Amino acid sequence: MNRKTLITLKTLTWIACLSPFALLVYQAITNTLGPDPTSTIALTTGYNTLLMLILSLAVTPLRLLSPRLSWLIKFRRLLGLFAFFYASIHLATYVALYANFNLSVFTTDITKRRFIIAGFCAYLLLLPLAATSTTWAIRRLGGKRWNRLHKLVYFAAICGIIHYWWQVKPGVLSPMNLTITLCVLLLARPVLSFIQKRRTQRAVSV
């Protein structure tokens, strides 16, 4: 892929990833966040965190499908950092609009409420990943160690999905689509690498 296409695609990705945030800002300014602005912000940022996290997890399986898709790796960090960006606003929404900056509310929630524990775990797991997202950090850690550390993203995504299921009322199935997508992406890794191994083995034996 040439430089020009890459820049265009990156710009488009930036616009796409920022648009939910831009829309929220616009709605906040024009006072059109709907009847329940607090939950609009919480739901939008939470959903986009999971969406972008799952999109970033789609990069590796897609690359395994075809070597022609290898350029997708250039977008993974961007998607991951945007997931962290939305997770941070999501957490800030909780602190400001749900806990009302009240520490005792936060301590009760974090010790008693499993859906908040799951969400907070997901955020804590994302922190070191965001912190080591720079090229400098990758060099400093070394590819192998960096890779191992970044396996945490699987657990972050799983915690995030659990957080979503535990938040909705029993019987409500809205988290289903994201859950199925995540499962497929997580299962695709071992399956695709197994197929690839077979292929290379066959190529060697022939």
Place this chain on the structure above:
Amino acid sequence: MLIRKPSDIPSSEITSPESYTQFLSRRRFLRNAIAGGAAAGAAIAGADRLADVFAPRIHALADDTKLQTVKSPLTTTGEQLTSFQDITHYNNYYEFGVQKDQPAENAGVLPTRPWTVKVDGKVKQPKTFDIEALLKLRPLEDRVYRHRCVEAWSMVIPWVGYSLSEFINQCDPLPSAKFVQFLSYYDKHVEKWTSESNIDWPYTEGLRMDEAMHPLTLLTFGLYGQVLPNQDGAPVRIVVPWKYGFKSAKSIVTVRFLDKMPPTTWNEQNPNEYGFYSNVNPNHDHPRWSQKTERRIGLPLFQQRRTTLMFNGYGDQVASLYNGMNLNKNY
């Protein structure tokens, strides 16, 4: 035509004329959309008449939305009303979708006429009431109530109706009737969104007999001085202002008197989270979130949060119903 002095006009009729226009224009839009589809290019007058043929139900509602109401001493004072727009576009009515804005979009298909309410169980004789008869049974009162959802948001709604006790007295329940169960309308072909959630339909709720007979418990036909919009539980619903919103079943088709506690939808879904009583209680948290505070719908971001009141602020009237009961066990 009766010209009333300003003091005779209930506050609910004055508060939100702009939202009333919005409501009407939505109806008009629906009507015209249907007519437009049937006869594209027809003149507006013609389209309106065609609409009568293709959508008589919507037309009947559009012309018949105003309700004749009287004042009530049981109304809640000192609260700023939630707008008609928010009351009708932020709904939990899962039969029409689980997102809050879905019922407003989808509930138009609910056939509110003809409508009957069946009464059975522990009664002298099972009966069926027509909705028109129910509307005329007692004078319709304007009753402003706080509405507190178990999800920790709240509204202030000017309902229209009369005490459920007035209706129960017409049902001749037997002395053995200790509970009353409400069953909501259910037709999976009409409410096709029910398949999107894993819930046993029809929706059902219940009250202890003394709760049902309490004068605050309202058999509700309207809000803001007009008939209930479908998404708010048309044509007739229950409103129990000291309990979480889900206790107030919508679009009632059956009222059943029982000698034992009936199963209720959310309690069946998860008994740890939703008890039979479900009184608003800031001291008993939902397992997943605190019930100490709530968000008032329609207020700006940083003004939404407020303290939740015991029995939603109706403790003076209803606390005695629960004397001697452990409300942390009977949540």
